[in-house]
Amino acid sequence: MIETATLGSDLKICRIINGMWQVSGGHGHITPQKAISEMDLYHKAGLTSWDMADIYGPAEGFFGKFRQNLEKSGHDLSGLVGLTKFVPNPVPMNRTIVERAIKNSILHMNVSSLDLVQFHWWDYDDPRYFDALYHLTALRDEGKIKHIGLTNFDTIRMQMMLDKGFVIVSNQVQYSIIDQRPQMEMEEFCKKHNIHLLAYGTLGGGLLSERFLGSDDPTRIDLNTYSLQKYHNMIDAWGGWTLFQKLLHTLDKIAKKHHTSIPNVATRFILDKPQVAGVIIGARLGIAQHIEQNKQTFSLNLDSDDYSAIQEITSQANDLFDVIGDCGSEYR
Numbered sequence: 001m002i003e004t005a006t007l008g009s010d011l012k013i014c015r016i017i018n019g020m021w022q023v024s025g026g027h028g029h030i031t032p033q034k035a036i037s038e039m040d041l042y043h044k045a046g047l048t049s050w051d052m053a054d055i056y057g058p059a060e061g062f063f064g065k066f067r068q069n070l071e072k073s074g075h076d077l078s079g080l081v082g083l084t085k086f087v088p089n090p091v092p093m094n095r096t097i098v099e100r101a102i103k104n105s106i107l108h109m110n111v112s113s114l115d116l117v118q119f120h121w122w123d124y125d126d127p128r129y130f131d132a133l134y135h136l137t138a139l140r141d142e143g144k145i146k147h148i149g150l151t152n153f154d155t156i157r158m159q160m161m162l163d164k165g166f167v168i169v170s171n172q173v174q175y176s177i178i179d180q181r182p183q184m185e186m187e188e189f190c191k192k193h194n195i196h197l198l199a200y201g202t203l204g205g206g207l208l209s210e211r212f213l214g215s216d217d218p219t220r221i222d223l224n225t226y227s228l229q230k231y232h233n234m235i236d237a238w239g240g241w242t243l244f245q246k247l248l249h250t251l252d253k254i255a256k257k258h259h260t261s262i263p264n265v266a267t268r269f270i271l272d273k274p275q276v277a278g279v280i281i282g283a284r285l286g287i288a289q290h291i292e293q294n295k296q297t298f299s300l301n302l303d304s305d306d307y308s309a310i311q312e313i314t315s316q317a318n319d320l321f322d323v324i325g326d327c328g329s330e331y332r
């Protein structure tokens with residue numbers, strides 16, 4: 001059984017979403033043909049929701065080509081969902097610039113309307129993000145976009161957007177056993193306003209897996225993807241490698257008790273958080289895939305002993321909300 005969730009009034013997504021940052025460079029050599037044909041394995045397995053961005057290199061184009069292939073072979077496209085992002089540089093956010101970006105994504109993804117546009121902005125001191133939201137809203141009303149979401153915005157800015165009347169269905173943020181900042185303020189706020197969270201970094205780029213269980217603190221050479229490097233830094237801020245090993249051993253015990261794996265426990269832990277609609281798991285298309293193993297998350301139930309054991313470790317760590325700030329602060 002594939003768990004699903006609904007964003008806004010009608011956007012049905014799989015609760016495990018395939019993440020495409022991994023095809024944009026820094027994650028090993030991606031061969032386009034191989035990558036696109038591997039998307040079929042995910043689709044056939046029922047994992048039919050994809051997360052990408054205008055800044056993820058060929059990702060939107062891979063999605064478009066994959067969609068075209070499905071269409072040509074007469075497949076039903078109704079379950080296929082493409083969530084993209086609009087990540088502009090700090091330039092004037094006028095209609096021409098915003099519309100051009102959205103039209104490019106439409107073209108690359110081979111759709112007539114974008115399912116979800118998740119908007120990112122680098123600098124809160126530059127208020128032109130409200131202009132961007134204004135034009136995104138107009139494009140949504142004209143049918144070019146079905147829903148507007150955010151990525152890496154903090155709770156204060158979300159409140160400001162709602163105060164101005166913008167309708168937002170989701171915020172994509174880092175959320176993992178290591179980084180539980182969303183539950184400090186954002187979760188309650190989102191609940192009140194019917195906004196969902198989409199979580200990334202849930203597997204720490206692969207650090208939260210058996211591969212690193214019992215291993216020494218990895219060197220730069222061992223951390224051979226941008227993703228591993230990013231989340232290794234997060235572990236340093238959280239409490240360091242020794243505490244992380246304690247966590248991995250605890251997760252391994254829980255996994256063994258349920259006849260499953262550490263990634264499944266880490267994913268289920270976040271899927272069970274209030275307001276989380278889905279967890280985005282990075283896919284190094286054509287290099288490595290964990291489809292069947294990750295689907296096992298859907299049949300896993302964690303019990304109160306499991307939560308207590310995890311809490312016993314995380315309570316020894318630094319509070320990343322204090323160290324970094326609310327979600328997205330790491331980008332600013």
Ligand SMILES: NC(=O)c1ccc[n+]([C@@H]2O[C@H](COP(=O)([O-])OP(=O)(O)OC[C@H]3O[C@@H](n4cnc5c(N)ncnc54)[C@H](OP(=O)(O)O)[C@@H]3O)[C@@H](O)[C@H]2O)c1
Nearest residue numbers: 019020021200201203204205206209227263281282288290
């Ligand atoms: N909005 C943002 O700012 C932002 C930032 C980061 C990511 N994202 C989104 O989130 C997605 C996820 O990226 P992430 O960097 O957070 O990575 P992640 O999902 O935490 O980790 C992905 C890696 O975990 C490993 N993995 C997956 N399933 C596994 C399993 N069952 N067993 C063992 N290892 C497993 C794989 O490593 P191997 O390939 O080595 O096997 C995979 O490459 C991105 O693609 C992107 O869509 C968004």
